[in-house]
Amino acid sequence: MIGVLGLLCYCAATVLLAPAVLMAGTWQVRRPRLALGLWHGVFASGLVAAGASLAWSVIAAVRANFSAPEAGTPWMMPTVLVLTGWISLGAVGAVAALVLQRAESILIVDRHSHGTVAALLELAAVRTTLVGRTRVSFVGVEEPLAFAAPGLNTIIISTALEEVLDPAELRAVIEHERTHLLQRHGLVKRLARLNSSCLPGVLCARRFERATNTLIELIADDRAARICGPRAVSAALAKLAVARERESMLLRAERLAARCGHDSGRRGVAAAGLAPRSNGIVRTK
Amino acid sequence: MSERRMRGELEASVMRILWDSPVPLSVRDIQGGFGAGPGPAVTTLLTVLERLRLKGQVRRGEAVAGVRYYSAAESESGIVSRAMLNALTESSDRAAALMNFAGDLGEDDVDLLRRALGRRGRAEGNLGE
Numbered sequence: 001m002i003g004v005l006g007l008l009c010y011c012a013a014t015v016l017l018a019p020a021v022l023m024a025g026t027w028q029v030r031r032p033r034l035a036l037g038l039w040h041g042v043f044a045s046g047l048v049a050a051g052a053s054l055a056w057s058v059i060a061a062v063r064a065n066f067s068a069p070e071a072g073t074p075w076m077m078p079t080v081l082v083l084t085g086w087i088s089l090g091a092v093g094a095v096a097a098l099v100l101q102r103a104e105s106i107l108i109v110d111r112h113s114h115g116t117v118a119a120l121l122e123l124a125a126v127r128t129t130l131v132g133r134t135r136v137s138f139v140g141v142e143e144p145l146a147f148a149a150p151g152l153n154t155i156i157i158s159t160a161l162e163e164v165l166d167p168a169e170l171r172a173v174i175e176h177e178r179t180h181l182l183q184r185h186g187l188v189k190r191l192a193r194l195n196s197s198c199l200p201g202v203l204c205a206r207r208f209e210r211a212t213n214t215l216i217e218l219i220a221d222d223r224a225a226r227i228c229g230p231r232a233v234s235a236a237l238a239k240l241a242v243a244r245e246r247e248s249m250l251l252r253a254e255r256l257a258a259r260c261g262h263d264s265g266r267r268g269v270a271a272a273g274l275a276p277r278s279n280g281i282v283r284t285k
Numbered sequence: 286m287s288e289r290r291m292r293g294e295l296e297a298s299v300m301r302i303l304w305d306s307p308v309p310l311s312v313r314d315i316q317g318g319f320g321a322g323p324g325p326a327v328t329t330l331l332t333v334l335e336r337l338r339l340k341g342q343v344r345r346g347e348a349v350a351g352v353r354y355y356s357a358a359e360s361e362s363g364i365v366s367r368a369m370l371n372a373l374t375e376s377s378d379r380a381a382a383l384m385n386f387a388g389d390l391g392e393d394d395v396d397l398l399r400r401a402l403g404r405r406g407r408a409e410g411n412l413g414e
Contacts, residue, residue, distance in 0.1 A: 029401035
C-alpha cells in the first residue's frame, strides 16, 4: 500500500512540480534537445509510475482475495485492497477509453489535413525534387510559407517563399523542415497533443504541449544552422518574420544571430527594406 | 432561394465564364456566356463584376472604344489552392498536423525567447532597433 502511495505521489510530483522546474530560467532556449528530452522523460516516467501503481494495487487485491482467511485476521486491510484493485481496474478502463477516443479524433483531423495537402499538391505543385529521401514540392501559391507534412514525408514550399529567399536560405528552410521529418517531430507533437486533449484544462498538460511545440522548432533551427550555417537560417527566419509579421520568428532569428556573433537577424529585416511599424512593435498573430 | 445564395451563384457563374475564356471579356460577352435564353441583365452583371473587382477576384481593363473588358485576377487553381492553404493554416486543429516553418509559438514562448535574448518586454520587440 505504501508503495502504491509512493508511486502516486511521484505522479503528482511530475504533474505539479516538473513544469515549474523545467520552465525555470532560460536554459531551454540554449539546450532545446535536453529540455525536450527531460519534458518527455518526466512525462514517460509519470505514466510508468501511474501504470505501476495501478498494476501493484490490482496484484495486491488478487493476493488478498486468494489468501486463506484465518480466524481473527483483521478484515479491514484486505477489503481496502480489493476495493482499491477494482477501482484501479475501473480507472484503467476509463483512461484507455478516453485515450482511444481522443487519439481517434486526432487521427481523423490529421488524415483530413494530409488529404488536403495531397489535393493541394495535385492542383498546384509546379515541381518536385528530392533532398536525401525527402520529397520537396514547390506549389504555386502567392503566400510565402513552408511546412512539412509528416504523413506524406513531404516538404511543401510556396513559390512566393522561393522568390523571397536566396538559395542558401531556401536550403536552410528545407533542412529545418527535414529535421522535423527525420527526427519524427510529428509523432512527438502528436503525443503532447493527445496528452493535452485527454487532460483539458490541466495547466501542466497545456505547458507540456506548448513546450514541445516550441522546443522542436528550436531543435530544427539548430540542426539547419549546423548544416547550412546560422547566418542562412537566421536570415530566412528574419525575412519570413517580416512577411508573416511574427515576432516569434524574429526572436528565433536573433537567437541564431547572437550565437554566431553577428546580427544577421536584424540585418535580414533591414535587407528586406521594411521600416519599423509606427508603434515599433512586431505584431504577433 | 435566398437573395444571398442567388448572388453567390451568379458570382460563381461569372467567374466560371471568365476562367473559361483565354481573353478578357466585355459585359455583353459575359452575358452571352450564360447560353441560350435570357441571361442576367447587363446592369446586374455590372454590379456583380464591381463586387468581384472589390474582392480582388476580377480585373477591369481600360475602356477600348467605350467598352470595358474584364478578366479573372487569379486562376481557378490559384483560388482553390489558397482556400486549401487557408483551411490548413488557419484551423489550429489542422495546422497541428503539420510542421510549419513559421512555428506554433504562443505568447509564453515568445516571452521565454525575449528573456533568453535579454529583452525585457514586448515594447522592446522593435524591428528598427
